[in-house]
Amino acid sequence: MKSLFNLNNKGYFSSINKKIIYRVYIMIRNEFKKKLGRKCKVSLLEQIVITLFKLRYNLPDRILEDLFKIDHVTISRIIIRISIYLSKLKISLPKEELYYCVDSTTLRIGKGKNKETYSGYKHYHGVKFQLVIDDKSIIKHISKSYSSSIHDKKLFISEYKNLCTKINKNISILGDKGYSGLKELKVNIPIKRNELKYKENKELVKGENKKLSSKRIKIEHVFAYIKSYRIMQRLNYYSKDKIEILFNSIANIYNLSQLINS
Numbered sequence: 001m002k003s004l005f006n007l008n009n010k011g012y013f014s015s016i017n018k019k020i021i022y023r024v025y026i027m028i029r030n031e032f033k034k035k036l037g038r039k040c041k042v043s044l045l046e047q048i049v050i051t052l053f054k055l056r057y058n059l060p061d062r063i064l065e066d067l068f069k070i071d072h073v074t075i076s077r078i079i080i081r082i083s084i085y086l087s088k089l090k091i092s093l094p095k096e097e098l099y100y101c102v103d104s105t106t107l108r109i110g111k112g113k114n115k116e117t118y119s120g121y122k123h124y125h126g127v128k129f130q131l132v133i134d135d136k137s138i139i140k141h142i143s144k145s146y147s148s149s150i151h152d153k154k155l156f157i158s159e160y161k162n163l164c165t166k167i168n169k170n171i172s173i174l175g176d177k178g179y180s181g182l183k184e185l186k187v188n189i190p191i192k193r194n195e196l197k198y199k200e201n202k203e204l205v206k207g208e209n210k211k212l213s214s215k216r217i218k219i220e221h222v223f224a225y226i227k228s229y230r231i232m233q234r235l236n237y238y239s240k241d242k243i244e245i246l247f248n249s250i251a252n253i254y255n256l257s258q259l260i261n262s
Contacts, residue, residue, distance in 0.1 A: 019260050020253060024048050028085040042070060042078065050075060051082035055250060058230035080242065087248035091255050097134040100173040101219040102187070104130040104155060105226075106148045107243060110235040116147035124148075127240060129247055130155050132163060132173065137218045138258055141166040142251050145244045152178035160185060174216050188212065225257075226250050 025045050032044050040047070050068060053059075054075075061079075065072040106119060106126040117125040126148035132141040143159045156163075156179060167173075173187045180189055190209040191198050198205045227233055229250050236243055 017257060017260070020256055021045070021048055021052065023256055023260065024086065024089070024253075027089055028082075031085065040074075040078075042074070047078045047082050051079050051086070052253075054079045055083075055229045055231050055246065055253075058234060080245070083242075083245050083249045086252055087245045089252040089256070091252060091259065093138050093140065093255070093259075094134070094136060097136070097140075097168060097171055099135050099171060099215065100132050100140065100167055101134075101216050102130065102132045102156065102173050102175045102179065103216070103219045103223070104128050104143075104152050104178075105223050107232060107247070108235050109240075109243070110237045112240055114147075116149050119148035122148060127243055128155065130159060131219060131222060131251070132167060133219050133222055134167075135215070135218075136258075136262075137222060139222065139251050139255050142248055145240055145247070152176075153180070153182065156182065156185075156187070174212055176216070222254065225254050 022045075025048055028048075029044055042050075050064065050070075054064065059067075061072040061075050064070075064075050068075065070078075106122055106128045108124050108126045109117060110125075113125040117127065119126055119128075127145040128148045128150060129145060130141075130143035130152070131139055133139050141159070141163050143155065143162075146155055146158075150158075152175075156175075169186065171186065173185070175182070175187050175189050177189055177192065179187050180192075182189075190212055191205045193199075226247070231246060232250065238246065
């Protein structure tokens with residue numbers, strides 16, 4: 001496909017790691033060969049590049065049609081097909097952890113709005129995802145998508161049974177004040193100013209809270225990486241199921257990049 005190489009020469013793919021492209025290709029090619037139906041004229045490697053390009057820049061499919069010289073309907077099918085493979089990637093993760101961090105993020109939506117999807121805190125409609133990472137900034141668990149009005153604590157409880165299959169239950173999970181009241185589930189949060197412990201020794205407690213915050217900043221860096229993909233930044237008109245596929249895809253790309261660079 002000449003257009004891909006022309007784009008590559010112009011530097012359009014400078015933000016897409018070639019190591020990730022080839023690693024993804026190796027990981028999904030056997031599963032891809034099992035696909036039934038008519039053989040696609042676009043090679044698997046090219047489909048992966050097109051999908052990563054779409055996730056990174058979120059250009060309209062009609063623009064991609066002009067860039068890649070492929071019909072926009074075919075491009076749309078390619079993006080969803082490869083994103084499903086990406087969302088199901090099984091990546092070997094390190095097993096030794098010192099602690100975990102938990103937090104949630106909200107993505108704006110322009111489709112499927114209702115009372116539940118409106119966030120009074122964010123002042124827009126959206127869907128919420130919760131991530132749990134380890135001390136090495138590797139994503140250990142991704143929740144399913146929830147309406148943005150759900151409280152972080154309720155979301156954590158809903159996902160806890162599934163979360164326990166991915167983490168060591170005996171290791172502490174660091175959260176913000178939205179996860180208060182979950183000490184029995186090993187969730188530690190900053191000590192609040194109205195607590196007796198804070199009033200008794202303010203300086204000591206401030207130091208402890210600062211240490212906790214310095215560890216939790218890692219999860220903010222993970223969210224920043226995921227939202228560096230423009231498809232996660234702008235008003236999203238995909239269905240809720242497709243948003244979930246795309247979010248999981250980028251989260252797996254993140255984990256893959258961490259392992260490649262480690």
